[in-house]
Amino acid sequence: MVAELSSRPCVIFDFDGTIADTKRMICKVATQVLLEFGFTEEQIGDPTPLVGPPFPHAFCDIYGVSEDEAIAITARYREIYNVIGPEAWPLFEGIPELLANLRRGGKKLAIASSKGHGTLMQAIYDNHLDESFDVISGKTADGSDTKEAAILRVMAELGREADECVMVGDRCFDVEAAHACGIPCIGVLYGASCPRSELEGAHADAIAETIGELEGLLLGA
Numbered sequence: 001m002v003a004e005l006s007s008r009p010c011v012i013f014d015f016d017g018t019i020a021d022t023k024r025m026i027c028k029v030a031t032q033v034l035l036e037f038g039f040t041e042e043q044i045g046d047p048t049p050l051v052g053p054p055f056p057h058a059f060c061d062i063y064g065v066s067e068d069e070a071i072a073i074t075a076r077y078r079e080i081y082n083v084i085g086p087e088a089w090p091l092f093e094g095i096p097e098l099l100a101n102l103r104r105g106g107k108k109l110a111i112a113s114s115k116g117h118g119t120l121m122q123a124i125y126d127n128h129l130d131e132s133f134d135v136i137s138g139k140t141a142d143g144s145d146t147k148e149a150a151i152l153r154v155m156a157e158l159g160r161e162a163d164e165c166v167m168v169g170d171r172c173f174d175v176e177a178a179h180a181c182g183i184p185c186i187g188v189l190y191g192a193s194c195p196r197s198e199l200e201g202a203h204a205d206a207i208a209e210t211i212g213e214l215e216g217l218l219l220g221a
Contacts, residue, residue, distance in 0.1 A: 005184060005206060006220030010160045011102060012151060012183070014169035015113040015120060015138075016051055017191035020089040020127070023051050029081045033073055034063070051193045052171035054114040056142060074142070082119050089123040092190060094211040099132045105219050108158055110135040112150035114173070134158060147177035155181070168214065170194065172202035179203070186217055 016022045027047045034044050049062050056074035059065050065073065081088060102109060110133055113120050117138030124130050135157045137150045155165060162182035167174060169185060170193040178185035186206045187199030199207050208214035 005166050005186065005217055008164055008166045008184075009106065010108040010110065010155075010158055010165040011218055012110045012112050012154055012165055012167045012178075014052075014167070014171075014174045015089075015111055015115055015123070017170035017193035018168055018174075018188055019091065019095055019111065019129075020123060021092050021191060022089050023048060023191060023193060025081070025084060025088040026051050029077055029084075032080065033077045036076065037069070037073055039063070048193065051191075052114070052169075052173050054139060054142070054147070071142075078116075078119075082122075086126040089126065091127050091129075092211060096132075098211055098215050099129070101215060102218060103132070107218070108160070109133045110154040110158060111137065112147065112154045112167075112177075113138045114147050114150070115139060147173060148180045151177055151181045151183065166218070168218075172198050175199060175202035175204045186214065188214055190214075 013019055016026070027050065030047045030050050031044055050058050053061065055077065056070035059070040059073050060067060099109060115138050117140055120136065120138035124136060135154045137153045139145045139150065151167065155162070165183045167178035167183050167185040168188060169175065169178070170188050170191050172194070175185040175187060184205035186208055187204035189196060189207060189209045190211060196207060206217050208217055
């Protein structure tokens, strides 16, 4: 399977923790908001698991709040996070070069993210990546939209079948969504969003510790 990944002409990327190093600011804002809602620092602990899964449900799953509380927490989170600007979503070092090399290699590139589509597009424009991707698909609605749906939208817009695509993501959610769509997934560790065991447990088809390793998997270099 690893050798076969490089032959696929379409690469679909997750955004948070894969293209952009959003962990620091997501954790910072989430901690601020949870403190506002009465959590102690001890109760919050390490908020890194919030990087990846869709809001507001992530707050239910990770912090055990009710759906109504999660909606309120998410609304406050977005009030803060969505106006931070470029500091909220800096690219990982080496990502522009990776994307350029994939383009030169003839790949079609796309993003399928659980980030709200409007916020995702702002992050794309702030990083001058609007010309780097053929299709960009973020979440269009809380609850009713899923990562699988975003991937399927990308495939439809590109006019590609599952056997022509490979997904790249940093969490088990990316691997599971890709597999649900019939697509293999490369898990990445350079963003430190999760331990290797999480990606292995989700049966990632390959794991890259660095952007250089990821490039090798995608281009067969």
